[in-house]
Amino acid sequence: MQEECMQLVQSVLFGIQAYWAQLFIIPSKVIKLIDAHCRSYVWSGTNTITKKALVAWERVCSPKSVGGLNLINLHSWNKAAIAKHCWDLEHKQDKLWIKWVHSYYIKRTPFQEVIISQQACWMVKKILEARQVYSQFQPIVLQNKSMIRQLYFHLFRPQQRVPWKCLMFQNFARPKAVFTMWLQLQNRLNTTDRLKKWGLDIELKCVLCRLHLQSRDHMYTRCPYSQQVWSKLLQWIQFVQAPYNNWSQYVLGIIDAAKGKTPTAQIFKLVYTEYVYAIWIERNHRIFEKDSRTWESLAREIAYICCVRASQKTMQAIHHLDC
Numbered sequence: 001m002q003e004e005c006m007q008l009v010q011s012v013l014f015g016i017q018a019y020w021a022q023l024f025i026i027p028s029k030v031i032k033l034i035d036a037h038c039r040s041y042v043w044s045g046t047n048t049i050t051k052k053a054l055v056a057w058e059r060v061c062s063p064k065s066v067g068g069l070n071l072i073n074l075h076s077w078n079k080a081a082i083a084k085h086c087w088d089l090e091h092k093q094d095k096l097w098i099k100w101v102h103s104y105y106i107k108r109t110p111f112q113e114v115i116i117s118q119q120a121c122w123m124v125k126k127i128l129e130a131r132q133v134y135s136q137f138q139p140i141v142l143q144n145k146s147m148i149r150q151l152y153f154h155l156f157r158p159q160q161r162v163p164w165k166c167l168m169f170q171n172f173a174r175p176k177a178v179f180t181m182w183l184q185l186q187n188r189l190n191t192t193d194r195l196k197k198w199g200l201d202i203e204l205k206c207v208l209c210r211l212h213l214q215s216r217d218h219m220y221t222r223c224p225y226s227q228q229v230w231s232k233l234l235q236w237i238q239f240v241q242a243p244y245n246n247w248s249q250y251v252l253g254i255i256d257a258a259k260g261k262t263p264t265a266q267i268f269k270l271v272y273t274e275y276v277y278a279i280w281i282e283r284n285h286r287i288f289e290k291d292s293r294t295w296e297s298l299a300r301e302i303a304y305i306c307c308v309r310a311s312q313k314t315m316q317a318i319h320h321l322d323c
């Protein structure tokens with residue numbers, strides 16, 4: 001559900017970015033309103049503005065390498081578009097509006113030293129204010145990337161890259177599975193330990209094993225039910241996982257196995273993502289539908305989906321595997 005809303009929002013934001021933001025500077029008030037509508041739609045599925053969210057919008061709208069979902073951050077895109085105008089002012093002098101700004105405001109002063117006059121129009125002020133945005137920016141002319149896009153990614157450079165970024169790129173799993181794994185990696189799935197913290201009165205036992213308290217760490221690293229599914233899948237893809245004692249060790253092992261472009265890494269990434277999703281759905285089914293499946297049937301279903309999803313190249317590597 002959230003994943004489907006995400007795809008629609010992505011295309012809306014893409015449209016705004018590809019068309020309006022290239023032509024005009026969008027006022028920040030308008031951006032805030034667009035963001036509020038998109039955010040509410042993703043997290044609640046309605047058009048009413050709500051504050052409900054599992055992950056901050058700022059994070060959702062950031063590149064995958066820094067932990068986001070690569071939705072366009074309109075605020076940053078707008079900043080990049082303004083900075084592009086700024087770069088044009090300094091480097092291109094053939095356009096009419098640039099000649100106009102030069103003769104009225106810049107008047108042969110070195111560009112970085114131009115003082116922003118109080119009387120200057122709103123647009124010129126905004127453009128001149130953007131000078132520091134691109135101060136360390138070196139455009140790469142050879143790459144087939146627009147300068148606004150380059151400036152946009154340049155803005156995210158100071159942010160720290162997430163160690164699990166390899167799981168988010170080139171992942172052949174279904175988008176809804178990737179989305180669930182993305183929440184799982186950040187511990188944002190609504191597991192009962194988290195719901196309890198919000199004051200909800202609910203059954204705390206894990207519905208998969210009915211033995212221990214439910215948390216993300218339990219569900220994916222210690223739960224006997226999940227362990228059986230996971231071991232079966234590992235055996236299927238003939239992968240030996242390093243032993244682990246806690247979530248951090250577990251996730252490091254997952255990252256290590258999913259790194260790189262080899263078919264083995266691709267298969268591992270696909271299987272892990274679909275596994276995370278299937279466990280989460282099984283948990284929800286047990287709670288809301290009072291319906292359950294055996295670990296064998298769940299493992300079989302995951303394997304089947306992975307066979308369908310794997311790319312041709314990856315398939316060659318797993319042709320010996322029996323779905």
Ligand SMILES: [Zn+2]
Nearest residue numbers: 206208209223
């Ligand atoms: Zn359990």
